[in-house]
Amino acid sequence: MLPQRSNVLFCRSLSITIAFGAVVMLLLFSACSGRHKDMGAAITERDSLPVMDTKGVMTLISDSGVTRYRINTEEWLVFDRKTPPYWAFEKGVYLEKFDSVFNVDASIKSDTAYYYEKQKLWKLMSNVHIQNLKGEKFDTDLLYWDQNKHTIYSDRFIRIEQPDRIITGRGFDSNEQMTVYTIRKPEGIFYVDDDATAPADSVQTDSMPKDSIKP
Numbered sequence: 001m002l003p004q005r006s007n008v009l010f011c012r013s014l015s016i017t018i019a020f021g022a023v024v025m026l027l028l029f030s031a032c033s034g035r036h037k038d039m040g041a042a043i044t045e046r047d048s049l050p051v052m053d054t055k056g057v058m059t060l061i062s063d064s065g066v067t068r069y070r071i072n073t074e075e076w077l078v079f080d081r082k083t084p085p086y087w088a089f090e091k092g093v094y095l096e097k098f099d100s101v102f103n104v105d106a107s108i109k110s111d112t113a114y115y116y117e118k119q120k121l122w123k124l125m126s127n128v129h130i131q132n133l134k135g136e137k138f139d140t141d142l143l144y145w146d147q148n149k150h151t152i153y154s155d156r157f158i159r160i161e162q163p164d165r166i167i168t169g170r171g172f173d174s175n176e177q178m179t180v181y182t183i184r185k186p187e188g189i190f191y192v193d194d195d196a197t198a199p200a201d202s203v204q205t206d207s208m209p210k211d212s213i214k215p
Contacts, residue, residue: 050077050078053076053077054076055075057075057076058071074091075089084118084119089112089113092110093113094107094108105133105177107131108130109128110125110127110128111125120146121146122143122145123144124142124144125142127139128143130143132178136160137160138159138160138161138172139161142154142156154171155184164192165190165191166192167189168190170187171183
């Protein structure tokens with residue numbers, strides 16, 4: 001009788017041990033599965049986060065070892081895992097472009113800007129304002145600066161203020177110095193009255209030819 005009772009106790013003990021082991025393995029599997037999901041979510045989140053977030057930036061940028069322009073911005077974000085990768089200046093940016101002897105030949109500012117490093121392409125948006133060495137001022141809502149082709153262009157409305165006149169139109173192409181440019185669809189020329197006795201808003205208006213206007 002005693003051996004039979006011992007076998008029963010042994011079987012019960014073995015059953016409890018197997019059940020306990022199964023519970024432990026189930027818990028471990030669940031924990032591992034949870035960690036795996038967390039890691040997957042973290043990787044996805046990293047793809048959408050900037051690798052660099054810098055506040056209050058004033059820095060010089062070079063190309064092929066030569067200083068080309070200066071950036072002044074409240075916030076500079078770098079997204080290295082986006083397609084394509086880009087820099088973001090969503091709180092405004094001010095750029096100064098240098099010539100070969102480090103003189104500023106143009107200044108650009110806008111409310112928002114993006115720079116696509118691989119393409120060397122700037123996209124400037126909202127209240128874009130440019131001034132060249134001749135003192136001419138350019139205003140538009142969208143402007144592209146292609147550093148590979150050394151061109152600046154837009155397909156939006158543009159206003160150009162010269163010392164003696166204001167030119168408006170749609171579509172714009174220029175060199176990087178903003179000294180040689182063409183308006184694709186001119187809309188009007190407004191000559192500023194030099195007479196000091198004339199009202200401040202007095203202008204003369206000329207009709208425009210359909211072809212492009214150059215400075």
